[in-house]
Amino acid sequence: TVYPDQHTAAKKVAARIAALIKNKQERNENAVLGLATGATPVGVYAELVRLHREEGLSFQNVITFNLDEYYPMQPTAAQSYVTFMNENLFNHIDIKKSNVHIPDGTLDQDYLQAYCFEYEQKINALGGLDLQILGIGRTGHIGFNEPGSAPNSGTRLVTLDDLTRADAARDFGGKENVPTKAITMGIGTIFKAREIILMAWSQKKAPIIKKAVEGEISGDVPATYLQLSDHVEFILDQDAASLL
Numbered sequence: 001t002v003y004p005d006q007h008t009a010a011k012k013v014a015a016r017i018a019a020l021i022k023n024k025q026e027r028n029e030n031a032v033l034g035l036a037t038g039a040t041p042v043g044v045y046a047e048l049v050r051l052h053r054e055e056g057l058s059f060q061n062v063i064t065f066n067l068d069e070y071y072p073m074q075p076t077a078a079q080s081y082v083t084f085m086n087e088n089l090f091n092h093i094d095i096k097k098s099n100v101h102i103p104d105g106t107l108d109q110d111y112l113q114a115y116c117f118e119y120e121q122k123i124n125a126l127g128g129l130d131l132q133i134l135g136i137g138r139t140g141h142i143g144f145n146e147p148g149s150a151p152n153s154g155t156r157l158v159t160l161d162d163l164t165r166a167d168a169a170r171d172f173g174g175k176e177n178v179p180t181k182a183i184t185m186g187i188g189t190i191f192k193a194r195e196i197i198l199m200a201w202s203q204k205k206a207p208i209i210k211k212a213v214e215g216e217i218s219g220d221v222p223a224t225y226l227q228l229s230d231h232v233e234f235i236l237d238q239d240a241a242s243l244l
């Protein structure tokens with residue numbers, strides 16, 4: 001779906017999330033959301049905060065799982081995805097802190113495999129993700145599933161692509177300060193969500209959106225795996241869709 005501008009698109013995505021949350025509330029159920037970081041979803045989170053403040057949207061029944069976190073990363077660091085999520089969403093809504101899950105970037109590497117397995121199990125135990133929102137990196141990554149990721153991959157420690165680290169350099173005051181690794185949900189984890197929305201805005205994303213939507217399905221561009229799903233929607237602004 002192509003919208004004229006990202007503001008309109010972000011409002012539509014937020015409205016879809018709000019409808020899901022309310023629908024679940026009526027049935028006394030939890031809404032289990034997979035959340036993303038980066039500049040792309042910021043407008044969606046801002047609109048959800050507005051809906052909470054101005055229209056009383058409650059997040060009491062919402063359980064969230066974030067896609068990824070840098071490794072190693074202290075949650076209190078300015079660049080952590082914990083800080084990002086708190087500042088953009090969690091500090092401004094009534095979500096229960098115990099319902100928020102973000103991969104832990106502080107764990108010893110020896111414990112990571114078990115931890116990642118548990119992260120996956122927690123999602124499964126709740127009946128899976130109702131909705132996963134995604135951005136896309138210029139390498140074609142979703143979450144931090146860089147080129148080479150397997151379609152059935154689970155939550156795990158990965159090595160970041162050079163381009164991804166270059167794109168993150170500004171946040172870290174230089175590429176040399178960007179962690180070389182991250183913990184990410186896998187392509188397989190993302191695929192299990194009942195609904196997937198990938199968002200992209202601006203001309204900068206147009207070439208990778210073209211590859212993701214129209215390119216050959218290949219691990220070289222992990223987002224092309226989404227072509228295999230029948231429950232994925234790309235929500236784009238006109239600029240990101242301009243090469244389609």
Ligand code: GLP
Nearest residue numbers: 036037038039040135136137143
């Ligand atoms: C990071 C995140 C991804 C995100 C991507 C794009 O790599 N791990 O989840 O999709 O950045 O970021 P942006 O939305 O800022 O373009």
